[in-house]
Structure formats: structure tokens, C-alpha cells
Amino acid sequence: MALGEFDLIEKYFRPPVQRAALGGGDDCALLVPTPGMQLAVSTDLLVEGRHFLSTVAPDRLGHKALAVNLSDLAACGAEPLAFTLALSLPRAEASFLAPFASGLLALAEQHEIELVGGDTTAGPLTIGITVIGEVPEGLALLRSGAAPGDELWVSGCLGDARLALEVFRGHAELPGDAFSAVREAMERPQPRVALGQALRGVASAAIDLSDGLLGDLGHIRRRSGVGATVWLDALPRSAALAAQPLALQRECLLAGGDDYELLFTAPAGAADAVRAAGLASGTPVTRIGRIEPAALGMKVFAEAHGRDPLDLSAFAGFDHFKS
Numbered sequence: 001m002a003l004g005e006f007d008l009i010e011k012y013f014r015p016p017v018q019r020a021a022l023g024g025g026d027d028c029a030l031l032v033p034t035p036g037m038q039l040a041v042s043t044d045l046l047v048e049g050r051h052f053l054s055t056v057a058p059d060r061l062g063h064k065a066l067a068v069n070l071s072d073l074a075a076c077g078a079e080p081l082a083f084t085l086a087l088s089l090p091r092a093e094a095s096f097l098a099p100f101a102s103g104l105l106a107l108a109e110q111h112e113i114e115l116v117g118g119d120t121t122a123g124p125l126t127i128g129i130t131v132i133g134e135v136p137e138g139l140a141l142l143r144s145g146a147a148p149g150d151e152l153w154v155s156g157c158l159g160d161a162r163l164a165l166e167v168f169r170g171h172a173e174l175p176g177d178a179f180s181a182v183r184e185a186m187e188r189p190q191p192r193v194a195l196g197q198a199l200r201g202v203a204s205a206a207i208d209l210s211d212g213l214l215g216d217l218g219h220i221r222r223r224s225g226v227g228a229t230v231w232l233d234a235l236p237r238s239a240a241l242a243a244q245p246l247a248l249q250r251e252c253l254l255a256g257g258d259d260y261e262l263l264f265t266a267p268a269g270a271a272d273a274v275r276a277a278g279l280a281s282g283t284p285v286t287r288i289g290r291i292e293p294a295a296l297g298m299k300v301f302a303e304a305h306g307r308d309p310l311d312l313s314a315f316a317g318f319d320h321f322k323s
């Protein structure tokens, strides 16, 4: 039996709230800001066929829709507080809604972020989430803080989500267990929320990797007015990716997209503090290059002391209106 709009909201999207003064059900939710903190707000939209394949299991989709938003809070060093869910779906079916809500709310609980409202309509499957977090005044990590001489770091491994996509497209092959692992990276990314907060006061700039390393590093470069050098052999990759042909590895590592790792910079003297932040948050961190003066532009070398930079013309960052 199909549910009505309000039954559906009541049944799946009205969990009790503890931190918010008022959750869903009224015209607005009410949040209580902590004195001395700034609010961090971000929205991400997921559209079927563009951001996810129709083959994805609903619980994983619920997870991913929130994960990509939490990743933005992580990149700012913010602590998650509350989120809203704008949902357009073709049919109100329990077989979709129950697992979708459970994947979504399980990740919410893990990060202590509360669903406090939203909007629901019939239409093509589209999920818009707005997250609200908070960060001590003046300590938010921004894209604009990188300076020449800073070192460039990344969390976790790069390229697995793209490798999974290439397997789905029939462009790569993997044994079953390796495929499940990279598919998990694509469908159930783990936002680096604890690392982001541990990097407050340590990192000079940060961004989360959603559109591929080169494209997202380009955002740091533009906002900070700097150049950058990346060492290809330093880029952290899974055993599954390391077993692929070099050209595919490069594509996945440099232009992969959907990594949801943090790319950040820190002064050279802060390397120990960066490693400590990685340890404290249980997140691997790897140094992958250096920030340079703007005039040096963007260069990728095969290794740290390489002489000839790679030709980057094949790796434009992802742009939804150009590709």
C-alpha cells in the first residue's frame, strides 16, 4: 500500500532529537548555537544517473547522501549538528524507504548529527541534504589558507571509487573480493569528520575530494593564489588499484572523483602535528607534494625528485556542465 506524504515523513524521517530545541514537524526546526562557535552550512544534491547508479542498494544510497555532505563539514573542521533532507522520489514504497532511511540514520547516529526537517515530493529520484555544523570562531579550515612552502597531504587512499566505476563500465576487471572493497569505497564512503576537527589549528587549508585530486587541488590553488607540485608515486592507493595498468592508476588517482578524502596543506614544521592528528582520529595521512608560488602553476612528477613533469592536459577536473 502506498503511503501518503505525511505518513511517510512521520514513519521514516522524524527520529526524536536531543540536541536540537525542535526537530521536524513544525514550519522550522530550532537549533541552539553554542556561544563562541560559528555555524558551518553546506548542501549537496544527488541525482539518479548522474551521482549514483540505479543499481545501488537503497541503504547505501542513504548512507552516501549524508556521507558526501558530512565530508564538506569535515573539510571545514566542523562538528556535525543537524541536517535537513529534501527528497524527490517516484513512488512511496517501503521497500525503498525503509532501507534508505536506515542507511541514512545509521550514519547520522554514528556522527551524532540529527535529522531536523526537510521536504518531500513525488518526482525523479533526487536527494538534497543540507548539513549544519559548528566550529570555534576563526578555526574553520578554508580553501584559501595555503602558502608557498606548505606541504600537501591527503587522507586515506585515492582512486578506488573511480576504479569501481571502471569495472561497472567494463573497462577494468577485478576478482570478487577486491571488487567488493572498491565498490564499498564508491557506495559507502566514510567522511573524515574526526580528522577535519583534529586538523583545526594545524592545517593551513583544506578541501574534500569529490571531483578528483587535480580539479579539487585547483580550487585550493585558485582560492589561495598558489601553485602546487604533486608526486605521483606518493599517492596512497589500495592493492587493487596498484595492480592495475599505470595509465588507469593515474586516471583514478589524479582525476578519479568520489574519493571523499581530505586534501589539505600544512606548514613544513607542522608535519608531526599532522601525523598526530591522523593518529588521534584513526585516519591514515600521507604527504603527497608541496605548495609553490603561483607562477610555478600545477605540476605532477612521477616521483619526489623527478625532472620532467607529466602532461596534464588529459586530466581536466570534473565539471557537470562540461562533461
Ligand code: ADP
Pocket (backbone or CB within 6 Å): 009, 013, 014, 023, 024, 025, 026, 027, 028, 084, 085, 086, 087, 115, 116, 117, 118, 119, 120
Ligand atoms: P511546509 O510545506 O510547511 O514546509 P511540509 O509539509 O513540507 O511543511 O513538511 C512538514 C514537516 O515535515 C516539516 O517540519 C518538514 O521539515 C518535515 N519534513 C518534510 N519532509 C521531510 C523529510 N524528507 N525529512 C525530514 N523531515 C521532513
Ligand code: MG
Pocket (backbone or CB within 6 Å): 118, 119, 120
Ligand atoms: Mg514543504
